[in-house]
Amino acid sequence: MMLINHTANYAPKRTEVIQNTEKVLYSYMKEILIFGAGRSSRVLISNLHGQSIHFNWKIKVVDIQFDEVDRLDGVVYSVVNVQDETERDREVQNSDLVISMLPARFHHLVAQSCVKYSRNLLTASYETPELKAFEEEVNQKGLFFLNECGLDPGLDHMSAMKLIDQIKDAGHEMYCFESFTGGLVAPESDNNPWNYKFSWNPRNVVLAGQGGPAKFIQNGKIKYIPYHRLFRRTELIDLGEFGMFEGYANRDSLKYLGKYSLQGIPTIYRGTLRRPGFSRAWNVFVQLGATDDSYYIEDTEKMTYRDFINSFLPYHPTDSVELKLYHYMNIPQDSEIIYKLKWLGIFSDTPIGLKRATPAQVLEKILKEKWQLKAGDKDMIVMWHKFEYRDSNTKTKRFKTSSLVVTGENSKQTAMALTVGLPLAVAAKLVLNGKLDLKGMYIPNIREIYDPILAELEKYGIVFHEKEEVAETFTH
C-alpha cells in the first residue's frame, strides 16, 4: 500500500528553493477559476488552496449552488450559472487558468468562453467531438486545452503511455496491451458480501456497461460483447499482495488504438475491476432487467423491494419470489449469489418510496443504503496494466506490468477524489509555473505531459510500480 500525503497545506520541501524563485518571476496574483464545487472537486480545490499563498494564486470556485460544500478560508466561492453566457464570460475573462469539473455536458460552454478570452482549460473528462470542435481555434490562438487528466481517463493514459513509449523506443514489438481499473473499497473497510462500496456516482455504477457493446481485440479478432453478457465474461486477475480481482470489459477498447498509437496490435483490452464474485451476482440484476433506465415502472410509490423484483419474474400461483428468482436465473440454493442478494434486502417488504422511477433508479435506491461509504470507511483505487512484447534483441517474449493502488483517508478524502483531483491540480501548477508550455488540444498521452505530471504525483504517493518479466508463453 502506498502512503499518501495529501493534507490541504502540503507543499513539497525539496522544491522549496525553486518555488521561491518562481514566486519572484510570477509576482502578480494569478486566478485559477474552477467550474464545479461537487464532491469530485474537493481534493483539487484543497490542494491548490494549500499552495496558493506560496505561489500567489487566487482560487475562485463557481457553481450554481454550494449546498454541501465545506468552504475553505481564502477560497472565493461565487454563484454562477454556466449556461448564462454573460456571467460565464465575465468569470473566464477575469481568470488566468480555467478548470472545469462540471458534468461533461457543460464543458463545451466553458470551452467557448475560454476560446473567446484566450484562456487555457483543463478537464478530467473525455475529449468529446463537441470539445474537439474547438481545436482549430485553440491552435490559432496558441492556447493549451488538456482533457482526460483525471484518473480514468487520466492516470491510465499517463502510466500506460510511459511504458508503451519505453517499449517502442527500445525497438520492441508490442503484442498485447491490457489495462484494468477499479474503484473499490479498501480491505480494512470491506465488511459486505459484495466486497464493494460506492466511491463515486452510484447512478454510473448501476448503468455501467450500457450504451453499446464492449469492444476489444484478442489475437487479431475484434470481439463484441452485448450488455446482457458483459458480466458473465470476466477474467480473474491476481495482483499478489493486493489480492484477487475480476475484470469485465470496459466499453470500447478500440478507441485506444488511436489514443495510444497501437494500431495493428493483436490484443487490446480495457477492463473494470471488481472483487471476485461481484459480476456473477450483479448479472442477476442485468438479467432481470433491473438496471434498465429507459422506462418508468408503474406505481412504484405503492411497491416494495420485493414487488420490484417480482415484476421481472414469471407469475406463479404458489412459488415464492425467492424460489422463482433462483429458478429463473439458474442459481443453486447454496450459491454465494443468494447470500449477496439477500444481504441487499431485495426480498424485503421495504417500500420503494419513489414516485416515478425507472428500474435503474429503484435499484440505485436499494444499493445506496447498503453500499454507502461510512464516515470512517476507506476506498481503494486499483489500476493495473500489462504490456506483452517481443524483445528486439533476444527475440524472447517478455512482459511488463505497471500497477497503482491508492487508499483513501475516509469517506470524504477518498482515493477516487485524490486520483481524479491531484493530476488536475498538478497540471494546473505546471501550466501556471511555465513547466507545461504546449499549444494545442491534448490528452496526457505524450511524454511532455505525462512525464512532469507523473513525477510530481510521486510526491503525493501516487506511484506506479513497474515490473518486467520473461513470459512463459503469450497469454490467451
Add this chain to the structure above:
Amino acid sequence: MMLINHTANYAPKRTEVIQNTEKVLYSYMKEILIFGAGRSSRVLISNLHGQSIHFNWKIKVVDIQFDEVDRLDGVVYSVVNVQDETERDREVQNSDLVISMLPARFHHLVAQSCVKYSRNLLTASYETPELKAFEEEVNQKGLFFLNECGLDPGLDHMSAMKLIDQIKDAGHEMYCFESFTGGLVAPESDNNPWNYKFSWNPRNVVLAGQGGPAKFIQNGKIKYIPYHRLFRRTELIDLGEFGMFEGYANRDSLKYLGKYSLQGIPTIYRGTLRRPGFSRAWNVFVQLGATDDSYYIEDTEKMTYRDFINSFLPYHPTDSVELKLYHYMNIPQDSEIIYKLKWLGIFSDTPIGLKRATPAQVLEKILKEKWQLKAGDKDMIVMWHKFEYRDSNTKTKRFKTSSLVVTGENSKQTAMALTVGLPLAVAAKLVLNGKLDLKGMYIPNIREIYDPILAELEKYGIVFHEKEEVAETFTH
C-alpha cells in the same frame, strides 16, 4: 382453413341490387387517393380497382417511385413526393377519400393536407401522438380519420372488441384477455427447420421485441420482460387442427387496457406466434448480440458469416466456432437448435458482402436468403384471442375464444397483404357509400366500425371462429 375469394375483379353477388341503387345515388365519379405503392398496398389497390367501375370510383396511387409495381389498367399512377407540400396538397384536394400506406413517419404529412382540405383519411398504422394531435381539427371540421385498420393493428381490435362488448353487454365480469397473432408460413409450404418464412419486412422480424421491455399484467401483477429474456419466456398454444404454436410477449400490452376499456382486468397479455422451437433458437442470436442495430461492425466487407458469429464469442486458441457457440449458449450437442443454426449456414465461409453493416443488417442478409417466400409458397396468418370471465347468472367460470387462420395464394398475394389490405379496402367502400358515417378520429374498437367491416370481410373468407366453453379453473 378458410377459403378466400380475393380475385381482383370480385364484386359480391348478393349485394348487387343495393349497389346498383347506390350507383345512382353516387352518380359522379369519386377519387380514392392512395399514398404508397409498396407491396402492402397491392391487395388494397386491386380490390378497390375491381369494384371501381361498379361504384364509379377513380383509383389514384401516388408514390415517389414505382419500380417494382405491377400496374393495373384503369388505375392512375403518379409520381408524388409526399414531403412536397404543394404536390401533396394538390392531390389531396382533388380526391374524395385518402388512404395512406406510406411508412408510418409520413402519415402526419398526409393528415395535415387532409385536415387542410377536409378529406377523410384511412391508415393501417398506429394512432401515434403525432396523428392524435390532429384530433381537435378533425372534430371541428367533422372529418372521419380511421387508423389501425389493417391486420395487427386492425383485425385484432375488431375481433377482440366484438367479444369483449358481447361479454360486457351480458353483464359478465372479464378476468383475462389474451391475444396472439403470427405471420407464418402455411404448412404446405413449410420446408425448413425454423418453420418460418418472411411474409413481411425482414428487418422488422430481426428487430422484433427491441425498444423497451414487454409489459403485461398477470393476476393483478404488472410484469416486465427485458429484450434479452423475451424469447425464453414463451407459452405453448394448442390451436387444434392448426397445430401447436408458441407465443412470446408482444411489446406493451398495458396500452390495450385503454384501447379495449379493460382497466382493472387482472390478466392482459398480447403475444406473437411462432411454431414451437423457434424462439429458443432465435434466442441464440439475441444472446450473441447479433440482432443489435445500434452500431456498425468493423470490416464487414472482409468477413464471412463464420467470422460474424465468431466476433461475439470468446477467443479460444483451438476450439471451433461451433464448439464455442454451443458452450457459450449451453446448447447440448444433440439439440434441435444446432440443426436450425447449421441450416442457416451461419458457420459457413460465405462472405457477408456488405460494406458498413450493423449486426442486425448482417443477420437480415443471412436470413433473407434462407427464409424467403418462394414464388409458389403460401404464407399463413393466425390470430387467436381468449376471453375469460365469470358468468353473471351461473357464477361459473367460462371462456370464449376467437380465431382466424388465413392462407395466402402465393408469394405476392400473401395472407399478410390480404389481411392488411382488405380491412382498409372495406372501410374505404363503407365510407364512400355512406355506410360508415362517423365524425372524429377513431381506431376500429367500436361496434359502429367493427360490425360493418367484419361483416363485409366475411364475404372474402376472413371469418373469425368463436367458441364458448366452461373453464375448469382460471388459467395461470
